[in-house]
């Protein structure tokens with residue numbers, strides 16, 4: 323199994339690793355700093371250029387460490403790409419800049435008509451790049467830094483970006499913390515960003531992989547874009563649809579019809595060879611018109627319009643062909659429908675994804691060990707588990723031997739041996755339909771015989787892909803004027 327995750331280290335571990343890796347080699351450090359600066363600028367302009375002006379007014383907040391150098395370097399990169407930018411720079415201690423920070427600072431200030439030093443943090447900016455302090459911050463905060471953080475938090479700006487981690491955030495609480503909209507972790511993903519008490523402070527998290535951190539097996543990790551590698555391979559020329567697996571979907575009901583269609587469309591676009599969807603009989607014709615590539619199986623329903631237990635015989639006629647089963651999206655909590663899902667689980671040898679209503683104690687009791695992924699949001703998870711904290715997630719996955727993709731603004735994937743955060747995506751996903759698409763991707767990937775993903779891997783890949791689709795969709799639609807059904811246009815841009 324390829325490792326699809328990158329390590330998370332504490333600030334202390336990161337500082338120790340970097341000290342050992344760079345061994346004070348200033349040229350090597352400068353190279354890393356330029357790479358970090360470039361990646362930060364690329365993320366800022368690539369993803370958020372849409373909300374900045376063509377001539378942005380930028381404030382750089384620089385400490386004397388390398389964090390400051392990265393922020394100054396990012397401003398320099400932005401200036402090179404948007405030459406009419408106006409840049410103000412505030413230093414906490416200009417006389418003590420580290421040599422590389424000093425060097426980048428000199429390069430930035432050589433643009434005399436565009437770059438100015440300011441002695442206080444005030445005014446209005448399009449973009450704030452905060453590099454006041456990073457992983458080497460030692461509590462308690464000195465007064466100057468604390469004042470700078472407080473003033474920066476009071477500033478009005480379209481986008482506040484913290485470099486590596488927000489100033490004031492560290493392994494231990496230090497007091498004031500810079501509040502950002504975006505945080506670009508440089509070289510190493512830092513643990514404080516993932517502590518529950520810090521969630522939300524740093525805004526959207528992104529990772530600038532500088533390629534110097536080897537794969538260290540850490541307790542917690544972030545999903546890496548390497549997860550896409552198997553999906554970017556050319557398909558085998560001597561293959562047919564069966565080579566890519568067959569997903570059986572049990573989804574939709576009278577009140578939640580669209581969920582089934584979302585599941586199926588997402589699964590098909592995840593590359594699975596065949597999808598058979600068991601849906602309420604009255605919905606099948608319109609679904610077939612909307613997605614003719616799927617096999618729509620009209621199924622008998624209960625009085626309230628959800629799949630009835632009689633559907634089981636339709637499954638039995640086809641059983642054995644499925645390489646994965648996806649059940650639950652829009653299915654309703656009707657006990658008869660849940661009994662159907664339990665019965666299907668008892669009679670399939672395939673891997674399983676359970677979503678939404680199918681995340682119930684009775685259904686999970688029928689799931690086979692090490693073959694199941696559940697995709698709950700917090701409320702759904704609390705129906706079957708005691709706690710949504712990291713420990714609760716690990717304990718549940720370990721004791722039940724199932725993988726969990728717990729959806730939230732920072733989704734977590736665990737399977738008892740592995741624990742990963744997914745950082746792709748944005749609040750554009752906080753709308754109806756996102757979960758159905760996510761479950762469809764997870765089901766589609768899990769069914770793909772050619773990939774042979776574990777439930778944990780398919781959870782990681784699905785969360786990462788759904789997030790990346792959201793990032794691409796934002797560029798076209800912004801975060802508001804968007805519908806989940808537009809997501810299908812963006813699969814091709816990801817893999």
Ligand SMILES: NC(=O)C1=CN([C@@H]2O[C@H](COP(=O)(O)OP(=O)(O)OC[C@H]3O[C@@H](n4cnc5c(N)ncnc54)[C@H](O)[C@@H]3O)[C@@H](O)[C@H]2O)[C@H](O)CC1
Pocket residue numbers: 340341344350351352354355358385386387388389390392420454455456457458459460461462463464465467485486487508509510
């Ligand atoms: N190691 C490298 O060569 C590279 C690292 N990169 C990234 O740079 C930052 C870390 O840089 P570092 O210089 O180690 O630390 P900081 O920028 O966090 O500097 C700390 C900063 O804060 C001041 N400070 C410390 N404690 C306090 C306090 N209690 N109150 C006030 N101020 C405090 C200290 O004086 C410094 O000014 C990290 O992101 C790395 O990944 C580059 O990307 C590449 C090269």
